[in-house]
Amino acid sequence: MKVWKKATDDFSKKNIDITRIPKHLAIIMDGNGRWAQKKGLPRAIGHRAGVEALREIVRGSNDLGIKYLTIYAFSTENWKRPQTEVGILMSLLNEYIRKELAELHANNVKICILGHREDMPADLREACATASKKTSDNTGLVLNVALNYGGRSEILKAVKEIALEVKNGILDADQITEEVFESHLFTKGCPEPELVVRTSGEMRLSNFLLWQAAYSEIVIVDECWPDFNRESLLKTISNYQKRDRRFGGISEC
Template identity: 50%
Template structure:
């Protein structure tokens, strides 16, 4: 039985669910596509940005839930390379969220030994956004607990193409040989290196696709989808996903 940590505001239902989680079979890396913020807001007659604000607050709740059961890496798909196509006002609001989130939550994240990282391209991201993220990375770099990794301005096809181009250059420069390239070598050219591949992918909002997210890394991940929009996805739902993960047999193509 995993001890339930009261510091993230759990309730009796959470305690019951967490008690059924097998402490010997916790997913090492959980990736989350936080989808449905805008739809959640529109259903309530609110502007889309209100959904993004509620979604931001949910990041800490799920981070603490993951930390409570011993997840080592939690990657949140915060902004994709395709999200630049959204209305300018919405993109500008999304880029300002780190300025609100990190100053408000950083002390509790540090207190719980959480380490912040970012996976994605800095090009095009406003300087104030990058500074807020980098400050959080610097403030938590000595923490040794859960890695909270934000996929910001990230797209998997671009990531793989960039990796292939760099490998080709390294072959031309004599740094590696084509014969030496295997799964491990290829993975080392990806933005997620040296993080382990996700064991579990969670996607909210009812969409049944992975939307250019970690296409290489998710090859053998367990996928868990829910119709709930991200702002209404709770600690209990997170534990449901982990419990379902533990019911599955991961054979990696074997018997």
């Protein structure tokens, strides 16, 4: 078990303004299989290499002072993949949560699972429940693991829950606000991500945080996820800090 020490990188030399770090970073971790295939390796090796990349990015995010890190680990559409690959992914996720829990807890990381747990294998559900409970009082980096998650199904879940509250007289229709709607999302209590990063060069959100990412800055990087490292993270933060965030308004000349 390691207690993390802040890295000694001089952020100013890497064009990073440490006072303008995004509070919430979301990452679509894409390209494990392609990374492996390019090297003539089984896709499973790519997924395992992706887990190693995740370790580095969690620690790098902590060093930068990012408060919320949301990772897209397994989507509701990923069930369409071959069952052997789904099994490998579930096993690796289970292994990561169980093996990393002690270290993450020792470093004050709070683990939250975003998604539909009822469809997961029993051992993975148990690992998720244990991790969430053990770290629930931690006050450091919040690690949101989007697992069996889909933005559309999340929105539909919120709509059904609100409709039931209206039907049961708990809520009036004219009381439905954005804040009420957001309280029914998996990300309840989290700020919207200022920055969404997708690896492997693909130019789409793939059903990730569809409500929450309405005004997020999006950075697409060419590296497949296993090659995304601390230096890559710093480059994306530098890219983000050069953006002019207008939220539908206009810039001052």
